[in-house]
Amino acid sequence: MKQIVAVIKPFKLDEVREALAECGVHGLTVTEVKGFGRQKGHTELYRGAEYVVDFLPKLKLESVVPDDILDQAVEAIRQAAYTGKIGDGKIFVFDVEQVIRIRTGETGEDAV
Numbered sequence: 001m002k003q004i005v006a007v008i009k010p011f012k013l014d015e016v017r018e019a020l021a022e023c024g025v026h027g028l029t030v031t032e033v034k035g036f037g038r039q040k041g042h043t044e045l046y047r048g049a050e051y052v053v054d055f056l057p058k059l060k061l062e063s064v065v066p067d068d069i070l071d072q073a074v075e076a077i078r079q080a081a082y083t084g085k086i087g088d089g090k091i092f093v094f095d096v097e098q099v100i101r102i103r104t105g106e107t108g109e110d111a112v
Contacts, residue, residue: 001096001109002070006061007033008081008089013059019076024069027112029062038086056087064096064112 008016010032017028034055065073070093077091101111 001064001066001099001112003062003064003094003096004070004073004077005092005094006077006081006089007035007058008061008077009083009087010057010059012081012083013061015080016061016077019080020063020073023072023076025063025065025073025076027063031060031062033058033060037090058089064099066109066112 006016013030020028034057036054036056061077063073074091074093081089098107099109099111100107104111
C-alpha cells in the first residue's frame with residue numbers, strides 16, 4: 001500500500017476528487033494549507049498599499065491506495081490538477097507499513 005499526498009490549487013478539488021473516484025480511490029482527507037514553492041508568493045494592492053503575500057492558499061489531499069492502482073491514482077491527480085501555470089502543486093508517494101481500522105480491528109488492505 002502507498003500513501004499519496006498531493007498539494008493542489010483549491011479550485012481543482014472537485015475535478016481531482018472525481019478523477020480519483022473513477023479510478024477506484026474511495027477515501028480522501030483534505031486539509032486547507034498555505035505555502036509556497038518556486039512561485040514564492042505574490043504582491044497585492046489593498047487600499048492603495050502594496051503588500052507581499054508569502055504563503056498562498058492550497059489544499060493538501062491524502063489517501064492510501066493499494067499498489068495496483070497507484071499509477072492510475074497519481075496520473076488522475078496529475079491530469080485533473082493541471083493548469084499549466086506555476087503553482088499547480090506537487091504529488092508525493094510514501095510506503096505504508098500498516099493500516100488498522102479502529103472500529104473493526106481490520107488490518108492491511110481490508111482496512112483501507
